[in-house]
Amino acid sequence: xxxxxxxxxFETRAIHVGQQPDPRTxxxxxxxxxxxxxxxxxxxxxxxxxxxxxxxxxxxxxALEQALAALEGARHALAFGSGMAATDALLRTMLRPGDxxxxxxxxxxxxxxxxxxVLTEWGVTYDVxxxxxxxxxxxxxxxxxxxxWCETPTNPLLGIADIAVLAQVAHxxxxxxxxxxxxATPYLQTPLDLGADVxxxxxxxxLGGHSDVVGGAVVTNSDELREKLFFxxxxxxxxxxxxxxxxxxxxVKTLAVRMERHCDNAERVVEALRAHPKVGTVYxxxxxxxxxxxxxxxxxxxxxxxxxFTHVDGEQAALDVADGTSxxxxxxxxxxxxxxxxxxxxxxxxSTEGSTLQVxxxxxxxxxxxxxxxxxxxxxxTALD
Numbered sequence: 001x002x003x004x005x006x007x008x009x010f011e012t013r014a015i016h017v018g019q020q021p022d023p024r025t026x027x028x029x030x031x032x033x034x035x036x037x038x039x040x041x042x043x044x045x046x047x048x049x050x051x052x053x054x055x056x057x058x059x060x061x062x063a064l065e066q067a068l069a070a071l072e073g074a075r076h077a078l079a080f081g082s083g084m085a086a087t088d089a090l091l092r093t094m095l096r097p098g099d100x101x102x103x104x105x106x107x108x109x110x111x112x113x114x115x116x117x118v119l120t121e122w123g124v125t126y127d128v129x130x131x132x133x134x135x136x137x138x139x140x141x142x143x144x145x146x147x148x149w150c151e152t153p154t155n156p157l158l159g160i161a162d163i164a165v166l167a168q169v170a171h172x173x174x175x176x177x178x179x180x181x182x183x184a185t186p187y188l189q190t191p192l193d194l195g196a197d198v199x200x201x202x203x204x205x206x207l208g209g210h211s212d213v214v215g216g217a218v219v220t221n222s223d224e225l226r227e228k229l230f231f232x233x234x235x236x237x238x239x240x241x242x243x244x245x246x247x248x249x250x251x252v253k254t255l256a257v258r259m260e261r262h263c264d265n266a267e268r269v270v271e272a273l274r275a276h277p278k279v280g281t282v283y284x285x286x287x288x289x290x291x292x293x294x295x296x297x298x299x300x301x302x303x304x305x306x307x308x309f310t311h312v313d314g315e316q317a318a319l320d321v322a323d324g325t326s327x328x329x330x331x332x333x334x335x336x337x338x339x340x341x342x343x344x345x346x347x348x349x350x351s352t353e354g355s356t357l358q359v360x361x362x363x364x365x366x367x368x369x370x371x372x373x374x375x376x377x378x379x380x381x382t383a384l385d
Contacts, residue, residue, distance in 0.1 A: 005070050011256045018066030032246045033059045056234050060245035067252050071186040072199055072219045076226040079217050083202025084110055085238035086216030093228045097123025100144040104131040106154035109349035112357050128356045131161035141173045151180040156308045156344040156365040158283040160292025163299055167195030187259045188301045205335030209251035209258055215240045261370040262305030268373040273309050278384045280310035307366045315361040319343055322364055324383035334367035339376055341366055
């Protein structure tokens with residue numbers, strides 16, 4: 001392992017931190033430790049002082065966690081079996097019955113479903129606020145507020161929140177700021193550096209990057225939170241398997257180069273969409289007219305590979321476009337090397353229907369992959385025409 005990585009570039013950390021050559025064979029890639037248990041040197045004597053049972057710890061998970069912590073500039077990272085498992089563990093660790101949460105008005109549908117349908121039955125309350133409106137956030141905070149849940153950019157409307165300002169609001173009220181950094185990834189944005197207390201990832205998306213593994217992670221500088229999360233994860237068992245951790249770490253190695261291509265292609269697609277007569281509003285923080293563009297330019301390296309847009313002819317036309325592409329695959333999820341298209345209102349955000357988080361019926365969401373940008377533009381034009 002690279003012991004002192006503070007001076008290393010992002011790309012170097014992604015490839016080397018936690019990933020030293022195997023001391024026995026010299027393998028330059030961390031081997032897959034596909035084991036459930038470990039031999040002990042006597043009763044209670046752990047070899048290398050660390051591993052006894054793979055629900056508690058596994059070398060592949062350790063390597064992934066060390067890499068993720070290094071990329072976010074954090075002391076600790078904990079990997080989970082899915083992004084929602086990470087979300088559930090984090091909220092159950094930070095909140096208790098009677099506590100209150102402020103949730104963004106454009107949150108991921110799965111996060112909303114967990115809070116609205118599960119945590120409320122446990123006695124947690126929440127209010128929804130537009131996180132780009134600081135006064136609205138302050139108004140939503142109560143004496144019992146323990147956390148503000150922030151996505152930036154948001155899913156699916158690509159809204160932008162000022163992480164540093166939200167951190168100040170949270171800390172003034174005695175609350176913590178949680179940032180879901182899935183869309184941006186640590187390559188484009190590091191929320192802990194901006195004052196956030198906790199970062200969450202669905203590692204299924206850009207970190208894994210190949211649509212072949214499901215996972216999640218929580219990243220923090222808090223020793224206390226890390227210990228509580230580690231205890232809950234070990235107790236409840238929401239862990240990724242060794243191969244899942246290995247696949248995710250494989251994806252992390254190429255995150256920087258992939259994100260650059262995602263961003264390049266997204267910019268080309270945005271320009272094509274803006275010029276098309278059937279496209280209404282294009283949601284992309286890289287556009288100068290985007291209301292969060294200035295904040296995004298301040299806290300992000302680039303603007304990402306996610307785009308949403310509305311169709312001027314309404315919901316059915318949006319559905320037809322989502323079903324009419326050939327290179328853009330109609331599927332949920334995002335962040336893979338291949339381009340995906342979906343209708344949030346009928347797919348990823350169906351759980352928000354009838355709530356304050358309901359998304360526009362004429363909205364289409366794109367996860368722009370790393371194919372030829374010219375081919376992707378042609379595919380969308382064909383579907384729109």
